[in-house]
Amino acid sequence: MARPALEVADIFRDHGPAWRKTHAGHVSLDQLKVMSAIESCRTATLGGHVARCEDCAYTSIAYNSCRNRHCPKCQGAAAKQWLADREAELLPVPYYHVVFTLPARIADIAYRNRAIIYDLLFKVSAETLLTIAADPKHLGARIGITSVLHTWGSAMTHHPHVHMIVPGGGISPDGQRWVSCRPGFFLPVRVLSRLFRRLFLERLVALHQAGRLSFFGDDAHLAGAQSFAAFLAPLRKTEWVVYSKRPFGGPESLTHKSPNLSCSRESAGQEPDV
Template sequence: MHRAERPVLEVADIFRVHGPAWRQTVQLSLGQLKVMSAIEQCRSAALGGHVLRCSGCSRTEIAYNSCRNRHCPKCQASAAHRWLEARQADLLPGEYYHVVFTLPAVISAIAWYNKAVLYGLLFDIAADTLRTIAADPRHLGAQIGATLVLHTWGSALTHHPHVHGIVSGGGLTSDGERWVACRPGFFLPVRVLSRPFRRRFLEELAALHRRGQLRFFGEYAALADPAVFARWLAPLRVCEWVVYAKRPFAGPEAVLAYLSRYTHRVAISNQRLVALDERGVTFRWKDYRAKGRTRYKTMTLGADEFMRRFLLHVLPSGFHRIRHYGLLANPVRRHNLAKIRGLLHATATGAQAAAANAPPGNLPPRFICRHCGAPMVIIDILQRSAPIRAPPAQRAAA
């Protein structure tokens, strides 16, 4: 693959310069420490690499290994590319819709201490809401497929959990014998989605509390008491919850273009970083409360605060941030897609057929010469000098 030019400033630079001193002053989880270590070492001699020679112009260069950590800004472009190639075979003709489910700020505050539980609940309730309303004969009356992607950040790196849903513009009847299309340009009423999403989420949240599966700390410690939690929950039953439905995508190709930007996005890309100086870290952000060009602004945070905000978004180990539901659920996806194409009398495109039938070993060249475009071959291996791991824990005094 082509390797893009290295940005002037990277998150890794901030971690390398300010991370060692900051780690001595704060208490971080093992997962956060591992993320810092991985990003600091990514594409450096510490992880080893390859000596490459171009098969066309005979140039040689060194390519250091990636850390492959899903929170690393440098590793996600290639990961997204591989994922999108696999998704080519899944696209159907017709419209796709984009729906966003967002947690209220007060729930986001306790979600940070209960990431695996509440992020998982956000996924499942959003998907269940989409499927239940779509199956209602008053709306679509069909089984739909959806891909949901979790984002936990706002543009200013604040904690803002929400899921982006990419939903097919129609579905199968309950007997699986007919395809029902949405009205052109319209998926489902936003308010009809918002109310059951709020009700179901709060029901499950209360059940988690009764089972003792929620943890509370600091200013929220009192919520461990059932009576206090019930009073805290009451206003959330009447306030509006944000469910946002965007206009349909302009064809399947636009769905892929969107997914390439969203599926493997991290809290902040290196391209948004502007400067690291005595004032701290300056970066570009989008203020959604403003309009037009005034939305695009710069913000400066102290290096410590920037690192704290970045690490807010480290996901629990093993947590899947991209999930497929309904017709696109992994065990039934291939069967359902074949059936739907048959009902729509649609054949897979050349790209889709190639993606679905490509033999495992038929891969494009891994390295391409940036000067002449010819494949590059590996002529030597550079061994790594350091493992990706968190700094060793301090031993307790004997």
């Protein structure tokens, strides 16, 4: 395969030093290590090996890979295989694209508590969709979900949200038949939004009470129970964004947008581990 004209590594090498200087103090050590690995991948920095033809003496040098899970060069083959595996699972039914988004105030907390909040986002969004889909008032079926986490928006700002590919129906409670949703309509987004909000805030408060959240700088006061409750109060009254629409061009078009395999999870219609 021909090398693309421009790679992420080229951008990091050309602009990384200036960017790191500008954002000093706001970039974690892990993020700096990822940038360094991508910059060094398949260069002399990581060493390599020499292959030489015994007949014609033709010599080529192959530099070592960084093997970082975030590196697009190292993970390219795995990404293609992941997409192929997901496409093989697609059913001959309509699919819907569902997105659960965290409010900006919660995103601020998530930035300093990424592993905990992202995990909570995965679990609560899955539980919300499974619960409403199982309700006989809506679909009354056990559905399947493929979920992918995006942590940044198109404006390159921190914007945690989960994209889901969901078939337009599911298995009946007795496991004997397929239950289809109404044509062009999957589940009511307002109902999804309100359950998502309630469950997420309940679990977030539990994490706070267990002392599992960290706060720094201007947010240090949120470590106190009363301050945190006051911080969450407005969020209990606002509408949380849940988006549901059939993906353009079929479900395959959505799987090809799936990012970074390291932050992908799937739920095969089973109850989430919450």
